[in-house]
Amino acid sequence: MWDRAHPPRALPIGDPALRFIMRLDTSSRFSDPDAAYRLVVEAHRGLADEESRKLDAALILILANQIGDLTVLREALALSRAAVAPVKEAATS
Amino acid sequence: MAERKPLFQFAYRRSPDQDARESAHHGVVIVGAGPVGLSLAIDLAQRGIAVVLLDNSDRIGEGSRGICYAKRTLEVWDRLGVGDPMVEKGVTWRRGKVFRSSDLLYEFDLLPEGGHKRPAFINLQQYHVENLLVGRAAALPGIDLRWRNEVVDIVAHPDGADLRIETPDGPYGLRADWVIACDGVNSTVRKRLNVEFAGEMFDDQFLIADIKMSAELPTERRFWFDPPFHEGRSALMHRQPDDVWRIDLQLGPHADAEREKRPEIVRARLAAMLGHDEFELEWVSVYRFQCRRIRSFVQGRVVFCGDSAHQVSPFGARGGNSGVQDAENLAWKLALVLSDEAPASLIASYDLERGQAADDNIRHSTRSTDFIAPHSAAEARLRDATLALAPHADFAKRMVNSGRLSTASVYDTPLSTADGDVWGGGVPPGAAMQDAILSKGSENLYLTDIVAPRFTLLFAQAVAAPKLSAPIDLVAIATTQGPCAPLRDAQGQFAARYEATPGCGYLLRPDGYVAARFRDATVEGVEAAFGRARGKG
Incomplete structure (x- = not known):
């Protein structure tokens, strides 16, 4: 899982070579992606910021367990890190 | 609080080596007569190898220290002839309970099946462990146990080492073919040889208290996250023999250690937990935990065992147990090498196998400590989400980490022969035998x-x-x-x-x-x- 000494490295998104080694499926999997996005957004409606964060934390753990695959989870985390700080991550990769 | 009287006192005796004009020469010198050094000395002596065992003190019992000894360690002590008295003196347990606030989150059973001679765990004060081992060592020929012999310097050579030792009669020297450093976290041998001891220190401080009280509580490990008596932090409780209980309270990173050790402060915290103040304080300490190791446990003819080589946090009981298992891994190899039945390179497998065990223990111990004392608000949220989900989802229960308790390590080692046949189960090469x-x-x-x-x-x-x-x-x-x-x-x-x-x-x-x-x-x-x-x- 997460190892402070070796945080997952951001993958250079868009590199076509990666499509053959990545296990994380980044293609669109919902027939109605807007509805899926909407469900997550609505779960946060009416929550204070700190409650929203708690919800996110619980949801992440539930979904991680549903994935049940460390490789996919690692790739998902790396992609998330890249979304948070793309410039900083790119500099270290 | 007042200094405790030592429970067991041993006598310094002058050795003829102290009168020798030149340093006396021995095959094996073990530095440190704690559980690790004593286990190693007994194992070697039973294998016909004479040892000199040096200890800087002449008494034991100033604190309970390590109290949880695992099944694998008890099986080692069985072979050393002390398994029965350890189990008789100790309290046997196998169940743990984890609470969140005052609600029971889950229970675990560390040895749910029968057919095992030894229990999952015993709790026993380290001073009882050491005293039983000293008794066994004294009954064996070939162990020259020297109290108040403090190693103050060591010079390593390609074929051994020279030791300088302080005693009440003044200093003397010894020359050894092999020196085994079992002298703990603050190892003098390691420091004098400038061996780097690197790793991670955790910010949180923990109060460790042993108290004496009579209580009708079951013999089990109890752990609380955010209990009502110690809000926002963790607590751990263990039973020991003689009506002694170990209580461990998380204090946070900014606690004033000196203040927290004051008896009235400790008593107030414990009274809030227990709901009464009918107990005596036996031993109190405030710790910051560290997880670290030296890179190689074998440095020429100097070998490091136990806390001198690696240190972990106490969640999981991986310190004393891994040290005793270091000793058992080394003893048979060293005995074969010293009797020319195996090449000296066999000792390198000690470093490999016990290095793997240390990495495993450090990994588990670090994960537990991070779960109990999260590093950031985000980590705390994930931890709290895990605890909140645990009553509703099995996967979250499995993620709740109050310490993963010590089991025998598995070695990926060149001493193993890979399976050539098809096995669906059983005990794979590199794993410890199972009882039956x-x-x-x-x-x-x-x-x-x-x-x-x-x-x-x-x-x-x-x-x-x-x-x-x-x-x-x-x-x-x-x-x-x-x-x-x-x-x-x-x-x-x-x-x-x-x-x-x-x-x-x-x-x-x-x-x-x-x-x-x-x-x-x-x-x-x-x-x-x-x-x-x-x-x-």
Whole structure:
């Protein structure tokens, strides 16, 4: 899982070579992606910021367990890190 | 609080070595007579190797210190002749409870099956452990235990080391072919040799208190996240013998350690937890935990065992247990090397195998400590989400980490012979043997009692056992009701735990680890594996 000494490295998104080694499926999997996005957004409606964060934390753990695959989870985390700080991550990769 | 009176006092005695004009020369000198040094000395002495064992003190008992000793450690102590008194003196437990606030989150059972001689754990004050080991060491020829012999300097050579030792009669020198440093976290040997001890220090401080009280609580490990009596932090409670209880309270990173150690402060915290103040304080300490190790446990002819080589947080009871298992891993190898039955390079496998164990222990201990004391608000949210989900979802229960308790390590080692046959279960090479109940006539015996601390072939009897010319003990076990072996697997535990079929064999190392296994054990196969397990592969 997460190892402070070796945080997952951001993958250079868009590199076509990666499509053959990545296990994380980044293609669109919902027939109605807007509805899926909407469900997550609505779960946060009416929550204070700190409650929203708690919800996110619980949801992440539930979904991680549903994935049940460390490789996919690692790739998902790396992609998330890249979304948070793309410039900083790119500099270290 | 007042200094505690030591429980056990030993006498300094002058050694003839102190009158020698030149440093006396010994084969093995062990520095430090704690649980690790004493276990190693006893193991070596039982293997016919004389040792000098040096300790800077002459008493034990100023604090309980390590209290949880695991099944694997008890099996080691069985072979050293002290398993029974340890278990008799200790309190046996196997269940743990984890609470969130005042609600029970879950219970665990560390040894749910029968057929094991030793329990999952005993709790026993370290001073009792050391005292029992000292008694055993004194009963064996070949252990020269020298109290108040403090190693103050060491100079290493390619073929040994010179030690400088302070005593009440002044200093003297010793020369040793091998020096084994069992001198703990603050190892003088490690410091004098400038060996780097690197790792991670945790910010949180923890209060550790041993108290004496009579209580009708079950013998189990209890852990609380965010209990009502200690809000926002964690608490741990363990029973010890003699009505002594260990309580461990998280204090946070900014606590004033000196203030927290004051008896009135400690008493107030414990009274809030227990709901009464009818207890005596036995020992109080405030700690910051560290997880660190030295890079190589073997530095020429100086070998590091236990806390001198690696340090972990106490969640999981991985400190004392891993130290004793270091000692058992080293003892048979060193004995073979010293009697010219194995190449000196066999000692390198100690570094490899116990280095893997240390990494494993550090990994588990770091994960537990991070879960108990999260580093950031985000980590705390994830931890709290896990605790909040745990009553509703099994996966979250499994993520709740109040300490993963010590079990025998598994080694990925060149001493093992890789499986050449198909196995669906059983005990793989590199793993420790499993206990089982066997029958001999009308008597029930434990496999761990039957197997001696030597190379042993466990053979599931079908036809005649292979006629081994190598020095390997043979333990033949009848897996069916046939008349071919006096030992029978009447309850089927051997067959189940070893996936044993007629004709199969497990080669065990002297430390009870599986070196190789064969569906059809032949002389050639077993003897090749035997050579490999002694570093000749």
